[in-house]
Amino acid sequence: MVLLVTSDNEQFQTEKDIVERSVLIKNMLEDVGESDQPIPLPNVSSSVLKKVTQPSTGPTEIDVRGRYLSTASTTVESPSRPPILEQSQDETRKRTTDISEWDQKFITVDQEMLFEIILAANYLDIKSLLCRRWLQDGSQHDQGARPPEEIRKLFNIVNDFTPEEEAQIKKENEWAEDR
Amino acid sequence: MSGTVVPLHPVDVDFLARIDALRSPEVTATHSGPPRLPSRKAISEHFTRIVAEWEPHPFTPQERETVRLDGLRYLVIVRRIEQVQRDIYPRPLPEEVQAQLSFARQSYMLRCFRLFRINDLPTEIISNILRFMIWDSMRTPVRARLHITWTCRRWREIALADSTLWNAIWFRGNSMERAWAWFERARATPLDIRIDCDSSGDDSDPDESEDSTVLGISTEPSTKAVEMRQMLLRLFTKLATIRMLIVVVQKCHWKKALGMLELLSTFAPSTGVPMLKRVEFHRGGLENEDRSFLSWPKVIFRPFLGGAVAPCLEYLSLNGVSIDWSTSTLANLTTLDIRRFPQSHFLDAARFREVLMNCPRLHKLCLDGAGPKFEEQGSKPVELPHLRVLVVADLSRRDTIFLFSQISAPSVNSLTLMNLYGDDYLPIFLKITSAFPKVRLLTTYSVQFDSSPVGIESMRRWLDSMPLLAYLRVANVVNHFFEVFSRPDGPETPVAPHLKFADFQSVDPGLIVQWVKDRARHRTPLEKIYFSEELGGRLDDTQIRTLMGLSCKLAKLPRGATAPEEAALSL
Secondary structure, three states, rough: EEEEEEEEOEEEEEEEEHHHOOOOHHHHHHHHOOOOOEEEEEOOOOOOOHHHHOOOHHHHEOOOOOOOOOOOOEEEOOOOOOOOEHHHOOOEEEEEEEEHHHHHHHHOOOOOHHHHHHHHHHHHHHHHHHHHHHHEOOOOOOOOOOHHHHHHHHHHHOOOHHHHHHHHHHHHHHHHHOO | OOOOOOOHHHHHHHHHHHHHHHOOOOOOOOOOOOOOOOOHHHHHHHHHHHHHHHOOOOOOOOHHHHHHHHHHHHHHHHHHHHHHHHHHOOOOOOOHHHHHHHHHHHHHHHHHHHOOOOOOOOOHHHHHHHHHHHHHOOOOOHHHHHHHHHOHHHHHHHHHHHHOOOEEEEEEHHHHHHHHHHHHHOOOOOOEEEEEOOOOOOOOHHHHHOHHHHHHHOOOOOOOHHHHHHHHHHHHHHHHHEEEEEEEEOOOHHHHHHHHHHHHHHHHHOOOOOOOEEEEEEEEOOOOHHHHOOOOOOOOOOOOHHHHHOOOOOOEEEEEEOOOHHHOOOOOOEEEEEEEHHHHOOOOOEEEHHHHHOOOOEEEEEEOOOEEOOOOOOOOEEEOOOOOEEEEEEOHHHHHHHHHEEOOOOOEEEEEEEEEOOOHHHHHHHHHHHOOOOOOEEEEEEOOOOOOHHHHHHHHHHHHOOOOOHHHHEEEOOOOHHHHHHOOOOOOOOOOOOEEEEEOOOOHHHHHHEEEEEHHHHHOOOOOOEHHHHHHHHHOOOHHHHHHHHOEEEOOOOOOOOOOOHHHOOO
């Protein structure tokens, strides 16, 4: 267990594997080694830390005893594949569809808290809590970026380029043609 | 959510009451009749349409509140279904309700996205988010970068200001304009450069490489060579910040390869190469190149980097092109990879040994048709205690024996022997018996050895000296190669007892099946076999059934891919 102290001086005993999702804390732990000393987090309040460290609550991850399991992902059967020779990546004939940790948390908090979580995630260096997945096209196998028009529509971002800038950008568009 | 009145529609109230009723074990559906299940495609099209029809605009406070309450309505539905799901566990939700849960979640998220003031986040955080997103888009890296710079002015400014997004640059064919734009945007950040000198429309004829003009592109340079030189001159204005330089020259074009090395030699001593970590030069060969008769024109090679010290250089790969080894400063490499040299250009043995001794952390040594010049009186082997990967290919029997007499690398984990044929290479295997006791990954392509009982027994002793062998990759081997794995006197002491995985390319399927059967009979069954796509297609149903009947998993391994077991054993 690791003892964390928040900006409002609250102490949290947290499991090591949970806090180690934060690169900042992981590095701190590596630096100090085994120690009972508390780790101060002056940029994170207790209410935010609770949100950041709480287990995700995907319903499919609850085991028989009602405990939370570690990851927020569901495993689904993939469509049928050639019966004998499989791709090596699919040896279990299963495919994991991630419901991201971020999405799980996002769904439960209000907007102001959301901002605070993102700020905390950035400070703590928890990549999985930054909302990059929204910008990616989940329908694409390689998680490529969504087209800009779609990002704008999704996030209600107004296209504020001038016609001249648009023209330049249109030209750059051609760069994408050859990968 | 406390204090917020969520306006549920009457139809929602009715729906949620039916969901609540699922808590009773007798209730298995929310309505009578067959489930009403929209297809995944229909749901996807629904959300795509909703997104497409949205015209971004600033919200009025009233509009914002309407979207928020609408989102909360779906959140209530999500929460209620989740509660029921927990309460009835392990009984699953009816399929239709699962689909409704998924639909409600997506509907909620859609409204959250619209409300979320992403552009109110601090610049540093937007920058981090964009950076992560780009780094995750491995297969469409260019498109990902372009998309974020087209979204809005703020994102464009943030992305253009982040030089680390633009420092992996590929110069090739029609992408030069893009490459130079990236080059400028990268500013002073360390650069990873790849240059592909395309052969299309090239004006230099491979045959002219016999001419002495190949000694330098400054002698009557052609148009293409001038363009190339200009490109390099501009590129090398940032030579001091180049971290990785990979150059690929197609089809034997000496002028380009030498021109590149020449300019590098000219600039490096004056600018310095403090960040240079990895250098690869690949000069492609002609089609059907016969490596045994490889010859190079009268080429004067220059000292690598003009003799300058590259303090961070770890990785050097030279393929089909060389350097003046005697005047080059090479030390502390972790990878040395040289390929396709004619014998006349092999390294002096003394210098070869010196380079190895100067690289005590050497991790990978690849000698593919290149290596030290044979000497009758070899010296004591160079100790390479950290060498884990050794590739020896396309060398004559004499040169291979000499090479193995020059190195001692007892920690090698992955050993590759390729294209050792045209002679009886058995003496090689005698030489390396007991030399690599920690090998777990063995690759053998086209190896030839004496097939007499004495030869087979010698090969067995070689395998016995690698008791940890777990993964075998094989292609183009002679039939008696597989005999090496079984002893005539029975299976009491199996050969390669820990061998669990095999990877086959260009091997007779009948031989494979027989070998796998023998391994199973000797109580050393294989767990998994990988086949190249071509070989997989040649297995007939009977052979597949036989192999699977031996509890052996079969899998297809795309060309160039690494099997997970190989990756794990490489650690």
